[in-house]
Amino acid sequence: MYKYDQYDQAMVDARVEDFRDQTRRRLEGKMTDDQFKPLRLKNGLYLQLHAYMLRVAIPYGTLNSRQMRKLAHIARTYDRGYGHFTTRQNIQYNWIKLEDAPDILAELATVEMHAIQTSGESIRNISADQYAGAAADEIIDPRPWAEMIRQMTTFMPEFSYLPRKFKIAVIAAEADRAALRWHDCALRIVQNEAGEIGFEVFAGGGMGRTPFIAYRIREFLPTDQILSYLQAILRVWNRNARRDNIHKQRMKILVHELGEDEFRRQVEEEFQHFLALGEDFPQAEYDRIAAYFAPPPFETDLSEEIDRSDPDFALWADHQVAAHKAPGYAIVNISLKPIGQIPGDISAEQMELVADLAERYSFDELRATHAQNLVLPHVRKQDLHAIWTALHEAGLGEANLDLVTDIIACPGLDYCSLANARSIPVAQKIAERFADAERQKDLGELKIKISGCINACGHHHAGHIGILGVDRKGTENYQLLLGGSGDEETSQAKITGPGFDEAGIVDAVERAVERYREIREPGERFLDTYRRVGMDGFKEAIYG
Amino acid sequence: MKILTGNDLKTGHVIWWDGQGWSLHVEDAVDAGDRADAIIAREEAECRVNGAYAIDGEKTADGVRPAHIKDRIRALGPTVRPDLTLKPADPNAGNWVI
Numbered sequence: 001m002y003k004y005d006q007y008d009q010a011m012v013d014a015r016v017e018d019f020r021d022q023t024r025r026r027l028e029g030k031m032t033d034d035q036f037k038p039l040r041l042k043n044g045l046y047l048q049l050h051a052y053m054l055r056v057a058i059p060y061g062t063l064n065s066r067q068m069r070k071l072a073h074i075a076r077t078y079d080r081g082y083g084h085f086t087t088r089q090n091i092q093y094n095w096i097k098l099e100d101a102p103d104i105l106a107e108l109a110t111v112e113m114h115a116i117q118t119s120g121e122s123i124r125n126i127s128a129d130q131y132a133g134a135a136a137d138e139i140i141d142p143r144p145w146a147e148m149i150r151q152m153t154t155f156m157p158e159f160s161y162l163p164r165k166f167k168i169a170v171i172a173a174e175a176d177r178a179a180l181r182w183h184d185c186a187l188r189i190v191q192n193e194a195g196e197i198g199f200e201v202f203a204g205g206g207m208g209r210t211p212f213i214a215y216r217i218r219e220f221l222p223t224d225q226i227l228s229y230l231q232a233i234l235r236v237w238n239r240n241a242r243r244d245n246i247h248k249q250r251m252k253i254l255v256h257e258l259g260e261d262e263f264r265r266q267v268e269e270e271f272q273h274f275l276a277l278g279e280d281f282p283q284a285e286y287d288r289i290a291a292y293f294a295p296p297p298f299e300t301d302l303s304e305e306i307d308r309s310d311p312d313f314a315l316w317a318d319h320q321v322a323a324h325k326a327p328g329y330a331i332v333n334i335s336l337k338p339i340g341q342i343p344g345d346i347s348a349e350q351m352e353l354v355a356d357l358a359e360r361y362s363f364d365e366l367r368a369t370h371a372q373n374l375v376l377p378h379v380r381k382q383d384l385h386a387i388w389t390a391l392h393e394a395g396l397g398e399a400n401l402d403l404v405t406d407i408i409a410c411p412g413l414d415y416c417s418l419a420n421a422r423s424i425p426v427a428q429k430i431a432e433r434f435a436d437a438e439r440q441k442d443l444g445e446l447k448i449k450i451s452g453c454i455n456a457c458g459h460h461h462a463g464h465i466g467i468l469g470v471d472r473k474g475t476e477n478y479q480l481l482l483g484g485s486g487d488e489e490t491s492q493a494k495i496t497g498p499g500f501d502e503a504g505i506v507d508a509v510e511r512a513v514e515r516y517r518e519i520r521e522p523g524e525r526f527l528d529t530y531r532r533v534g535m536d537g538f539k540e541a542i543y544g
Numbered sequence: 545m546k547i548l549t550g551n552d553l554k555t556g557h558v559i560w561w562d563g564q565g566w567s568l569h570v571e572d573a574v575d576a577g578d579r580a581d582a583i584i585a586r587e588e589a590e591c592r593v594n595g596a597y598a599i600d601g602e603k604t605a606d607g608v609r610p611a612h613i614k615d616r617i618r619a620l621g622p623t624v625r626p627d628l629t630l631k632p633a634d635p636n637a638g639n640w641v642i
């Protein structure tokens with residue numbers, strides 16, 4: 001895992017002291033909120049429905065136990081005993097006091113964390129495959145590249161006042177676990193026929209009110225040219241973006257308006273210019289950063305056996321455990337979706353338990369996922385039962401990864417001031433409706449994603465079943481969408497028709513799911529059936 | 545009626561204009577009539593409130609309630625965490641929200 005050097009630490013510490021001073025001046029009335037707001041947003045502090053909200057960055061979703069314990073400590077000391085993991089691998093606290101915010105940032109800095117670039121018109125925290133460094137199917141660990149890009153883009157003057165937010169994701173496997181093509185810019189590490197490693201580059205994706213799936217703008221870019229290429233993309237956007245209209249400033253709009261080919265042409269032209277400057281990272285720098293991500297000292301000659309005699313454990317292992325690259329090891333997914341609970345929420349005590357498990361069983365490593373779950377990336381198969389037992393006792397033993405109850409939901413109208421409707425109660429009711437383990441298993445992979453407004457923080461465009469909260473004459477209403485996906489076969493969900501009230505949307509989801517059960521062919525997931533029969537195959541069942 | 549709400553600058557708590565100062569309880573809210581802008585400007589300048597705005601409210605048998613669901617949820621707290629609302633012990637607290 002990356003460790004701050006003296007420069008990183010000095011920068012983050014200085015930023016905390018700046019913010020302490022700014023906060024003091026605001027509290028003394030020497031600054032208005034209009035003056036203070038851009039400063040607090042640069043440090044992840046929003047004003048939300050009930051209080052200030054602090055969003056803390058978790059670079060590429062990687063955490064160690066010390067950091068997780070600090071997050072627990074902050075939840076307990078400064079918030080109300082819990083935190084919320086988001087769809088961008090960050091964590092949010094909902095009840096922060098302005099007067100405490102500088103102290104919280106100072107506490108975070110002691111464990112090499114901060115809230116910089118978690119808001120505003122910046123290059124946001126870079127997301128990555130949560131199985132990075134562990135996945136059986138990855139080419140290399142993508143995190144050294146994510147870290148290098150993070151270093152390049154944090155505080156870079158040219159990119160400190162971008163037209164709008166800019167979101168980057170990096171993966172290194174065929175399977176896309178990071179919703180790559182829903183990002184402004186996405187990199188997939190690939191290997192060409194000559195065995196060389198490079199990047200497949202996507203640009204112009206995004207959700208929100210005008211969703212676009214990113215285009216592939218480069219099939220293969222040598223890794224040692226990535227910084228020039230990224231700078232070229234950012235410069236083309238920075239130069240041409242529509243700064244006159246907040247809804248047209250995201251890069252996806254520019255790529256769409258210019259067209260894929262013209263955007264690519266301009267990027268390539270600018271790219272030649274950057275290449276000539278010779279400022280790309282030398283190999284030695286990659287080697288230096290990559291050393292931080294060296295694989296942990298895996299034991300050899302471990303047993304592959306998993307004792308499945310306990311049926312509850314066996315069910316959990318079937319759903320929550322993924323293949324690891326090292327023999328005898330496994331990846332454990334920890335569900336933050338216990339039936340009837342709030343998706344992504346975790347108490348301080350649970351955070352501490354998860355930190356203990358990481359320290360004891362997973363080489364001190366943890367991951368946050370974009371589906372609002374957690375991961376222990378490197379566990380011995382022989383330890384799985386002990387881990388499950390501890391999770392189960394702490395209420396974290398749900399076996400529902402990628403199933404109908406593993407629902408992504410944004411905070412919605414319970415917490416968010418931009419919301420039209422509540423998301424969390426809908427997620428809870430759907431989860432309760434489908435709680436039966438046999439039924440969930442029978443339905444198989446089925447990703448439901450819920451947003452409380454058109455900003456799409458809950459990824460409804462990418463849901464096999466998506467739900468969007470709208471305001472209908474002052475009451476909550478929900479649109480139903482089908483057919484979205486955030487994986488390697490990305491697709492955008494389509495609206496089924498007229499919306500529903502809260503009870504109605506749960507019934508409508510059930511009717512869609514039952515329709516799938518009736519017409520599915522062997523081996524088909526919900527999404528496969530939808531793709532085969534289209535909206536018409538579902539519409540009548542939903543609306544009767 | 546027009547009622548005024550905002551957040552406490554220091555703590556972020558949701559607060560309501562009660563005629564003299566700011567209360568945590570929407571029941572204390574008073575009609576600001578056509579003085580809303582003046583009160584907001586003065587109170588913001590004195591740092592007694594942050595992000596204040598005027599909304600429609602109505603008097604009910606239980607006291608003043610905001611007209612729109614968003615401000616009703618602000619007045620109570622998150623409907624999914626009754627333990628964290630202003631009325632954690634009242635199982636019916638949420639009935640007026642929706």
Ligand code: HEM
Pocket residue numbers: 046048053085086087088092164165167182183184205206207208209250409410411415416417418455456457458459
């Ligand atoms: C509660 C405070 C939040 C505010 C004020 C907020 C605001 C926004 C806005 C305005 C957008 C639209 C951006 C655009 O179209 O240009 C957006 C997009 C997004 N937000 Fe949030 N959000 C919040 C919380 C969250 C949470 C909790 C999550 C994760 C669960 C999240 C994840 C995202 C994602 C993934 C997108 C889509 C990115 C895209 O458009 O490409 N946000 N958010």
Ligand code: SF4
Pocket residue numbers: 410411412413416417418419420451452453454455456457458
């Ligand atoms: S989708 Fe809308 S309601 Fe949900 S968190 Fe984002 S801005 Fe808030």
